[in-house]
Each structure stands twice: as structure tokens, then as C-alpha cells.
Amino acid sequence: MAAENLPSAMIETVTHAAAWVIVLPMALCLMGAALLLIVRKYSGLGFMLALTVVAGIISCETSLLLQVMESGPVGMTMGKWLPPFGISFTADVFGASFALTAAVVTLIVLLYAEADRPASLAGDGFYALVLLLLAGVTGSFLTGDLFNLYVWFELMLIASFGLIVIGGRPVQLDGAIKYGFLNFLATTIFLLSLGLLYGLLGTLNMADILRVASLANPAAMVGVAALMLLAFGMKAAAFPVNAWLPASYHASPAAVSALMAGLLTKVGIYALLRTLVILLPTTRDALEPVLVLVAVATLVAAPLGTIAETNLRRAIGFLVIGGIGAVLAGIAMPSLTGVSGAGMYIFHAMLTMTALYLVAGLIEKQTGETDSRHMGGLYASSAPLSILFLVLILGTAGVPPLLGFWPKLLLIQAGLAEGDAVGGLLVVALLTNAVLTMIAGSRLWTHIFWRAGFIPDAPLAEAPGRLHYLATGLLTLLIVAAGLWPNPLFEVVRIGAGDMVNPARYTAAFGLAELTP
Amino acid sequence: MDYVVAALVGCFVALGVYMLLSRSLIRMLLGVVILGNGVNLLIFTAGRLTLDIAPIVPEGVGHSVGPIANPLPQALILTAIVIGFAMFSFLLVLAYRTYQALDADNTDTMRVAEPEHAPNPTLSY
Numbered sequence: 202m203a204a205e206n207l208p209s210a211m212i213e214t215v216t217h218a219a220a221w222v223i224v225l226p227m228a229l230c231l232m233g234a235a236l237l238l239i240v241r242k243y244s245g246l247g248f249m250l251a252l253t254v255v256a257g258i259i260s261c262e263t264s265l266l267l268q269v270m271e272s273g274p275v276g277m278t279m280g281k282w283l284p285p286f287g288i289s290f291t292a293d294v295f296g297a298s299f300a301l302t303a304a305v306v307t308l309i310v311l312l313y314a315e316a317d318r319p320a321s322l323a324g325d326g327f328y329a330l331v332l333l334l335l336a337g338v339t340g341s342f343l344t345g346d347l348f349n350l351y352v353w354f355e356l357m358l359i360a361s362f363g364l365i366v367i368g369g370r371p372v373q374l375d376g377a378i379k380y381g382f383l384n385f386l387a388t389t390i391f392l393l394s395l396g397l398l399y400g401l402l403g404t405l406n407m408a409d410i411l412r413v414a415s416l417a418n419p420a421a422m423v424g425v426a427a428l429m430l431l432a433f434g435m436k437a438a439a440f441p442v443n444a445w446l447p448a449s450y451h452a453s454p455a456a457v458s459a460l461m462a463g464l465l466t467k468v469g470i471y472a473l474l475r476t477l478v479i480l481l482p483t484t485r486d487a488l489e490p491v492l493v494l495v496a497v498a499t500l501v502a503a504p505l506g507t508i509a510e511t512n513l514r515r516a517i518g519f520l521v522i523g524g525i526g527a528v529l530a531g532i533a534m535p536s537l538t539g540v541s542g543a544g545m546y547i548f549h550a551m552l553t554m555t556a557l558y559l560v561a562g563l564i565e566k567q568t569g570e571t572d573s574r575h576m577g578g579l580y581a582s583s584a585p586l587s588i589l590f591l592v593l594i595l596g597t598a599g600v601p602p603l604l605g606f607w608p609k610l611l612l613i614q615a616g617l618a619e620g621d622a623v624g625g626l627l628v629v630a631l632l633t634n635a636v637l638t639m640i641a642g643s644r645l646w647t648h649i650f651w652r653a654g655f656i657p658d659a660p661l662a663e664a665p666g667r668l669h670y671l672a673t674g675l676l677t678l679l680i681v682a683a684g685l686w687p688n689p690l691f692e693v694v695r696i697g698a699g700d701m702v703n704p705a706r707y708t709a710a711f712g713l714a715e716l717t718p
Numbered sequence: 719m720d721y722v723v724a725a726l727v728g729c730f731v732a733l734g735v736y737m738l739l740s741r742s743l744i745r746m747l748l749g750v751v752i753l754g755n756g757v758n759l760l761i762f763t764a765g766r767l768t769l770d771i772a773p774i775v776p777e778g779v780g781h782s783v784g785p786i787a788n789p790l791p792q793a794l795i796l797t798a799i800v801i802g803f804a805m806f807s808f809l810l811v812l813a814y815r816t817y818q819a820l821d822a823d824n825t826d827t828m829r830v831a832e833p834e835h836a837p838n839p840t841l842s843y
Binding site for chain 1 (some may be wrong): 731738743746750753754757760761763764765791794797798801802804805808809812813815816819820825828829830831832836837838839840842
């Protein structure tokens with residue numbers, strides 16, 4: 202073949218300066234983490250530096266989101282090689298807005314952690330690990346290449362390993378073993394599916410996969426998609442493979458559990474949304490019965506776990522799993538409304554689950570207990586805390602007008618619009634989940650705050666500081682405000698879901714529009 | 719040759735899964751390594767195996783002449799090997815620290831985070 206007949210493989214135009222904003226968040230995180238490792242011995246500097254970096258990331262991602270909202274998905278390909286050779290980063294509305302939410306959650310958790318961390322732990326690299334975790338999360342949201350997604354997953358995983366074991370108490374080591382093995386197994390299964398996908402399609406670039414997926418053997422593709430469902434389901438802690446989450450999240454300090462509950466499982470479920478709904482839609486249809494079963498089982502089983510559990514943070518861990526069920530329900534009915542609902546639920550879950558863990562940390566601090574059976578009467582000593590917890594529980598259950606209500610409304614609408622038994626089943630499961638969550642949450646609230654307590658007169662184990670309340674209050678305020686004024690969020694998920702259901706604009710962002718199969 | 723390597727991948731994965739089903743942490747670690755190597759071999763095979771044709775463009779031609787080996791899987795595997803090695807090292811140290819702290823290398827007896835006889839929830843309310 203003569204050289205002049207080959208299609209162009211290089212991008213010959215200069216990368217627009219504005220396009221760099223896609224990779225800037227990851228670059229900032231990684232450089233910030235390196236810098237933090239260097240200066241980790243200087244107490245006080247770490248927190249300020251991490252705060253500055255995260256604030257910088259938030260401003261980058263805000264501008265990215267505004268750009269994407271206005272002019273559609275933007276892409277950038279490394280090294281001037283056109284896809285599938287170069288590694289692409291692509292921000293669509295979902296990716297950019299989730300990344301922004303992740304950075305906001307990290308900022309709040311940093312504030313909380315600064316108030317919460319004992320002085321003896323200074324210099325342990327906590328802030329560097331938080332930034333590395335954020336780099337992994339942001340990279341997973343913004344990448345346009347499946348192998349690159351795997352690399353970000355592993356970065357996120359190694360950072361979370363470090364965060365879980367900081368402190369080194371036996372309970373943390375025990376939790377980390379279960380977390381570590383099962384999550385590493387999940388990413389290995391993901392890598393396995395990538396290998397098979399590469400063998401079938403010869404590409405791992407997302408836009409390129411979209412272009413050639415229909416040419417491959419459908420049965421083999423179902424196998425690949427099933428492996429991905431297993432891998433991402435494990436990362437997201439969907440029902441039959443959720444065992445690692447309640448075994449590990451309560452072991453680490455509250456700030457770390459909050460960060461992981463807010464970010465990690467959401468990245469897993471987002472990757473599932475991206476691969477099944479955008480990349481392999483026809484293959485998803487073949488897997489639909491499994492998706493529906495998993496969604497229903499997760500929705501119903503998770504709040505039952507909360508009811509049965511007495512350890513406060515383990516109980517909340519089951520609420521995190523319940524939220525994953527709701528997003529799975531959206532993936533099981535990929536209409537515009539269904540995907541909108543799933544996307545909006547991810548926002549809600551990121552904010553609310555983080556806030557719940559932060560409040561649980563404050564409760565544990567005040568009572569000096571981790572078991573809800575030994576708490577009680579906390580209302581008398583800390584009314585604001587009881588209000589925060591109640592608001593968040595109502596939000597999780599989906600009581601209007603809090604943020605949790607709107608995505609469930611969208612999902613139920615989508616289920617009814619399906620008009621068949623499957624849609625009806627999902628609607629029933631969603632409503633059952635709401636009722637069970639309400640029961641579980643109000644039981645927790647009553648036990649901890651309302652019943653005649655064991656400890657109302659006892660001196661507080663440790664009074665939370667002002668920064669604790671500032672961080673938790675800010676996040677709760679954000680949840681209430683977003684619930685009362687949901688229009689901007691509806692606009693975001695409407696555009697985001699539109700690009701998911703009809704990915705023409707998404708593929709165009711890769712610069713591949715002119716190539717045909 | 720592809721079939722032979724594919725069968726080998728199958729053996730690696732089967733052995734890895736079998737080892738992972740064990741309760742002993744060391745056996746599980748070995749299982750993780752074997753499974754990871756099986757997956758690396760799978761990516762290598764997925765890029766199609768070709769003998770003795772290096773992916774090198776001759777000087778002055780500007781494009782390849784004749785068939786060449788696929789260089790991409792090698793890049794992918796290299797990344798996966800490095801990452802897998804880092805994870806394995808971390809898990810190995812973690813398992814050793816856990817053995818010191820909990821005096822357990824059997825997952826059945828590691829019940830600090832999840833107590834074996836967890837109390838029943840209270841029946842009030």
C-alpha cells in the first residue's frame with residue numbers, strides 16, 4: 202500500500218488553548234500530590250496546599266462544564282495521533298459535571314478532615330493520597346479510552362488502599378484486606394474484558410468502539426459486556442457482589458469513608474453507564490434481564506441490610522448500595538428519562554452519601570460509640586446534629602423537596618413509560634426501596650437521637666469543632682438548595698442524557714466524524 | 719499457535735480462580751498473580767501472534783513494508799504488568815501486616831471488621 206493512500210493519522214491543527222482545560226484537572230491533581238509528598242513534614246502547609254489545588258480544579262471544571270453545556274462535548278487527543286492511536290480525553294456534560302461534583306465533595310471532606318485528624322498523624326501523606334484519589338476519579342470521568350479508564354481505576358484503587366490503612370488499627374487492616382482483594386479482582390476482570398474486546402474490535406478508543414461494535418460477533422460481545430457488568434458491578438457494590446463495601450467502609454476514619462462512599466462506587470456505576478448505554482447499546486439489550494434482576498435485588502436487599510445492622514457506619518454502607526440499585530434501574534431502561542434519572546441519582550448519591558458519613562462521624566465523636574444500640578438521647582445534647590441527620594435520611598429516602606426526590610421521580614416516570622412488566626417491576630422495586638430506606642433511616646434516627654438515652658447526662662466523648670459543622674452544614678445546605686431549585690440540574694442531565702442516548706455529538710468530539718466504517 | 723496460547727490463558731485463569739477460592743491469604747495472593755498473568759497473556763494473544771516481524775519502519779520509506787507485529791498489545795501489557803506488580807506488592811505487605819496485627823492469615827478467622835456473632839438489632843421502635 203502506498204503511503205499517500207493511507208488515511209491521515211495525525212492531527213495537523215494546533216490544539217486550541219481552551220482544550221487544555223480537559224487535562225488540567227488531572228495534571229493539577231498529580232502535580233499537587235507530588236508536591237504534597239515533598240512538603241508532607243511541614244504541618245499546616247499540606248492542608249492549605251491541598252485546598253488551593255482542589256479550588257483550582259473546581260474552577261477548571263466549572264469552566265469546562267460551561268463550555269460543554271454551551272457547545273457540546275469536547276475532546277483532546279494526546280500526542281497528535283488521531284484515534285484509535287492516540288489516547289483521547291473527552292468531556293461530555295455527564296463526565297464534566299460528575300468531575301466537578303467530585304471535586305466539590307473532596308473540598309468539603311478536606312475541610313472536615315482538617316478538623317478531624319489527630320496531630321499525631323501529621324505527615325502521613327493523607328492529603329497527597331486524597332489528591333491522587335481525586336485524580337483517579339476525575340480521570341475516569343473524563344477519559345475517552347477504555348484502557349486509560351483501567352489505568353485511572355488502578356490509580357484510584359491504590360490511593361484508596363493508602364487512605365484506608367492510614368493509622369494502621371487492626372480493624373482497618375482487616376477491612377483493607379477485603380477491600381483490596383475484591384477490588385483488585387474487579388479491575389483484573391475489567392482488564393480481561395478489555396483484552397477480549399481488543400481482540401474482537403482491534404480498538405479501545407470509545408468513539409472507535411462505537412463505530413465498529415456492530416461489526417463484531419454479537420455473542421462474543423455479550424460475553425465481553427457480561428464481564429464488564431461483573432467488573433463494574435463489583436466496583437459499584439451491586440447486590441450479589443457487594444460484600445466488600447460493608448466490610449471495609451466503616452473501618453477507616455469518617456472523613457475517608459465519606460470520601461470513598463461519595464466517589465468510588467459512583468465511578469464504578471458511571472463506567473457501567475458509559476460502557477453499556479453509550480458504547481455497547483445493542484449488547485446491553487441482550488443483558489437486560491440480568492440488569493433488571495440485579496437492580497431489583499440491590500434496591501430491595503440493601504435497605505434490609507440497613508435495618509439489620511447495628512453498627513452505624515456499616516448501616517449507612519448499605520444505604521450506599523441501595524443508591525447503586527437506583528442507578529442500575531436507570532441503566533436497565535435506557536430511555537432519555539431513564540438515563541437522566543440515573544445521572545441525576547449519581548449527583549444525589551455523591552453529595553448525600555458523603556454528608557451521611559460525615560454526620561455519622563460527628564455522631565460517633567459525640568457518643569464515643571460506633572454501635573447504634575449504645576447511642577441514644579443525643580437530641581438533648583446536640584439538636585443541630587439531629588436535624589442534619591434527619592434531613593439527609595429524608596433525602597436518601599427521596600422525600601420531596603430534597604435532592605433525592607427528583608431522580609427517583611424521573612426513574613419512576615421512565616418505568617411507567619416503558620409500559621411493560623419490566624418497567625412496572627422496577628417502579629415497584631424503587632418504591633419499595635424508598636419505603637424500606639425510610640423505615641431503616643427513621644429507626645436509626647430514633648435510636649440515636651430520640652429515645653430516652655443511655656448517655657444524655659454523660660459528658661460528651663468529644664465535642665465536634667466549628668470546622669466539622671461548617672463542612673457538614675455546607676454540604677447539607679447544598680443538598681437542600683439543589684433540591685429546592687432543581688432546574689439547573691435538570692438542564693444538565695437533560696443534555697447529558699441526550700448525548701448518551703444519541704452519541705453523535707460525543708463521537709464528533711473525538712475528531713473521528715469524517716471516518717466511516 | 720494462537721490456540722495453544724489461548725488454552726494456556728484458560729489454564730492460568732482457571733488456576734488463578736481456584737487459588738483465589740482458597741481461604742489462605744498467601745494462596746489468594748498467588749492466585750491474583752496467576753490470574754493477572756493469564757490476563758496479560760490474553761491481551762497479548764488478542765493482538766494476534768506473529769513471529770519474527772518486528773514493528774519497525776525501514777529508514778527512508780516512511781511507512782511499513784509488508785506485515786508487522788502489532789505493537790499496541792505490548793504497550794498495554796507493559797502498563798498492566800507494572801500496575802499489577804504494584805498492587806501485588808501492596809497486597810503482600812498488607813497481608814503480612816495483617817498477619818502481625820490479627821495473628822490470622824485465614825479469611826475465616828479475620829473477623830475484626832465484621833464480628834462473627836454480630837448482635838441482633840434492637841426490637842424497640
